[in-house]
Amino acid sequence: MAECLAHVQGGRILNRARGLWPALAAPGIAWLLLFFVAPMYVVLCIVFGAVDPIFRTAVPVWNPLQWNPSQFTYVLTHIVGENGVYGPALLRTGIFVLTASILCLLIAFPVAYYVSRLSGKRKGLLLTLLIAPFWISYMMRMFAWVNLLQDDGLVNAALSLGGLFTPDINWLTGQPVVVILGLVYGYVPYMILPLYAGLDRLSQPVLEASRDLGANRMSSFWRVTLPLSRPTIVAAVLLTCLPMLGDYFTSDMLSASPKTAMVGNLINDSVLTPGQTGQAGAFVLLVFLVALMPMLYYIKVTSRRDDVAT
Template identity: 80%
Template sequence: MAAPGIFWLAAFFIFPLYVVLCIVFGQIDPLFRTPIPVWNPLQWDPTQFNYVLTHIVGENGVYGPAILRTFIYVFVASCLCLLIAFPVSYYVARLSGKRKGLLLALLIAPFWISYMMRMFAWVNLLQDDGLFNKVLSFGGLLHPDVKWLTGQPAVVVLGLAYGYVPYMILPLYAGLDRLSQPMLEASRDLGAARLSSFWRVTLPLCRPTIVAAVLLTCLPMLGDYFTSDMLSASPKTTMVGNLINDSVQSPGQTGQAGAFVMLVFIAALIPMLYYIRVTSRPDEVST
């Protein structure tokens, strides 16, 4: 019965990952500057991977700031998403009553709109003569000279939070909606106040859901390049996704792009292992 899942994992995860490795440790055509994958691991050449590693830190650390910036942006944006998504999900799942279906449809609505179009909307709002600067001018009384689209880190972080917060709301809603109502009522019957019941019962029960929601949100953020391009287009806000995109489009640097992909994969593997550990704890307790 596990055969379909194993086939799916091998076809759409293990094999593509192996192809990336073959390109990273492969060769480059000297004439056309195209990648030549090397399928035999015994013949792999680590030159391109070592080049990326040696240019992260030290005197030649040109990639280090973008990598560090990516993790900072993703961390801050994920925290903003959690602060926004958890109250919304909690209200829809536990307190909305008959309006749950309508509110859930409204939460899903952003997925019907292209991510590119939503970012274009932010560009129109934040451009020099956009609505945001018009509001700050108080009807022409002031003349704010704020260039929002010229390398502002806060704008990129807010764009990431805006673009990916739906990915956090839906998992949180699903987890909160499945909470054991008798257990929550038992805490209140035993004398726990509403805030104490939430802190000592609801929140611990939601921990695996929160970890899963954060993972589903931050993992695509790590490879995002479109948000920075649209809302900044400045080297001051370059992320790992921009390095990957630029390397893919540059002749002879496809292997370096694969090296960045592998670094992102390794960084993402750590929280995924933590999620596996968190979700396995109830099974350990029950046994």
């Protein structure tokens, strides 16, 4: 009898637990539906919608059965080939984002590793310094770079060695390296923090076990620390490169030249041009599809790690 009562009570507790988790997940699901799924559907309705012939404004078509793919097709047909006016900006975006992400990783990983594993009592101070860039707006930080890189700015003054030389470098007139370094400067804090969070959670006994088994510090890092931190690295790169894909402000501030235009600039220009809102939505959709691939890779990496752990 007692065993039956215990079994019934255990079943009730299990049923309550099963109902608790969906209830806890409900706010997050509602948030995603309201601020991700719904806006994405609006973008699709604009991309495959119509254009007002008089006011040249976007007319969303809410019924998918009535969607018109002409605006999306127009963008696709102007990426490559004779009419490929959008292709260079898309290719340039990929190169800029890839280069800037690699540089951010090379800068951020040693910093995050030091703060998480080696900083000791100074960890609180270092974390404060890492968060400090978020206290200043992105626009003001880019304005600081504009002042530094002007023809009479501190960079050219330093290169002139006190007036001995006259550097003929116009940094703010379409220099790709300036845009890439601007992206690195602007987004490297976004990579340091998730790397620190992941590295700080690594199991210290596992790391110490590798040392006990005879591995030196460098071997332990390459064979244990780095493989364990791979999901963290993928997550940090994603959190950094995804906003870079839609960035247009950095190129506008540090270049303002078609030679360094990125896909974010195409989206911004299309939004500001009457009758091209649907094309802007098409670019957003392309960026989303490109960003979806590394996100799926991250899900694959994390699921594989969970399978190994179980």
